[in-house]
Amino acid sequence: MKVEKIKKLANNQYKIILENGREMITYDEVILKYNLLFRKELNQEIQQKIEEEQLYYIHYNEAMKYLKKCIRSKKEMYTFLKNKEVAEEEIKEIIESLEKKGILNDVLFCSSFVSDQFYLKGKGPLKIRRELEEHAIDESVISASLAELKEEEIYDTLFKMMQQKIKTNHKYPRSILKQKLLLYFTEKGYERERIESIFDTLYKENPNILEKEYEKIKRQLAKKYEGRELEYKIVSKLYQKGFLKEEIDKIKEESF
Numbered sequence: 153m154k155v156e157k158i159k160k161l162a163n164n165q166y167k168i169i170l171e172n173g174r175e176m177i178t179y180d181e182v183i184l185k186y187n188l189l190f191r192k193e194l195n196q197e198i199q200q201k202i203e204e205e206q207l208y209y210i211h212y213n214e215a216m217k218y219l220k221k222c223i224r225s226k227k228e229m230y231t232f233l234k235n236k237e238v239a240e241e242e243i244k245e246i247i248e249s250l251e252k253k254g255i256l257n258d259v260l261f262c263s264s265f266v267s268d269q270f271y272l273k274g275k276g277p278l279k280i281r282r283e284l285e286e287h288a289i290d291e292s293v294i295s296a297s298l299a300e301l302k303e304e305e306i307y308d309t310l311f312k313m314m315q316q317k318i319k320t321n322h323k324y325p326r327s328i329l330k331q332k333l334l335l336y337f338t339e340k341g342y343e344r345e346r347i348e349s350i351f352d353t354l355y356k357e358n359p360n361i362l363e364k365e366y367e368k369i370k371r372q373l374a375k376k377y378e379g380r381e382l383e384y385k386i387v388s389k390l391y392q393k394g395f396l397k398e399e400i401d402k403i404k405e406e407s408f
Contacts, residue, residue, distance in 0.1 A: 155188060164213055168202075178202055179209040211238050212246050219250070225261045225287040226251075262289050262297040270301055274313055277301060279341025307350075310342050314350050326355060 157169040166183055168176045182188070182202055211233065218224065218232050226247060233243045250256035262284060269275040269283070277298050284294045314333060321329055330351055337347045373385050 158183070158188065163217075176202060178206060179213060181209055181212070182206075208242055208245070211236065211242060212249070215246050215250065216255075219255055223261050223264050224256065225265075225289065226256060226258050227288040229256055258287075258289055259293055259297075261287075262293050263300065266297045266300065270305075270309070274309060274340065276310070276337070276341030276343075277306065278343065279339075282341075306342075307346070310337065310346060311350050311354070313337070314347070315354055318351075318354055329355070 154171045155168060156171045157167075159167040159169070161167055161177070164180045166178055166180065168178060168188060170176075176199070182205060186198060186202065214236065215229060215233060218229070224232075229247055229250070230243060233246060238246070247256060265284060265287075266280055269280045270277075275283075281294055281298060284297075285291075314337065317333055317336070318329065321332070324332065330348075333351055334344065334347055338344055373382055377385050
């Protein structure tokens with residue numbers, strides 16, 4: 153049976169019209185594979201093969217569209233195809249084909265991921281490593297990609313982020329603010345020692361914080377308490393807010 157007409161459709165698809173009027177929808181990969189040209193003779197065996205491979209190329213092109221959105225890891229591709237209920241053998245074949253063409257590459261994915269997560273989202277090396285491990289990236293590949301980040305870049309990035317955090321959270325006493333920033337930046341993937349070191353470098357005590365907080369609490373409680381009871385209630389509130397005993401004792405002496 154000869155090919156009467158080949159019509160290009162959207163999404164890399166082609167409609168093949170045979171001389172008996174039969175129509176087949178296929179992909180450009182199949183056109184190239186079987187060298188389908190106008191008036192080419194297609195025997196029954198080739199027609200059957202084209203039909204059998206149709207589902208594979210549907211899944212293959214879905215994988216290609218998935219890759220167009222952004223670079224993917226092999227694990228992401230496997231999960232994507234698995235969720236499409238593609239057979240295991242077919243998934244393996246598609247992934248191998250994409251790898252051979254260099255379209256799917258865990259080394260490139262890893263390098264790109266490290267760059268995006270650090271420079272665009274400010275994540276630290278520890279969190280980036282954990283997330284790459286979830287992608288089932290080889291340990292040596294992860295280490296090599298993270299090694300591309302220079303120590304001074306990591307330090308400077310954390311320094312600038314912490315500087316901003318301290319500036320916008322100046323109402324907290326030192327101990328509370330330090331705990332908050334330790335929690336925030338360790339969750340973001342930075343080492344505790346580095347966080348503490350930068351915090352100690354940046355933090356400048358504001359002597360007015362305790363004084364203002366003391367006066368505020370005193371105004372609120374003086375309506376209900378007085379004398380020793382008022383003193384006790386104020387000190388308790390200040391402890392709860394994270395102020396240190398020495399600081400509280402000092403201002404207490406000045407006020408009572």
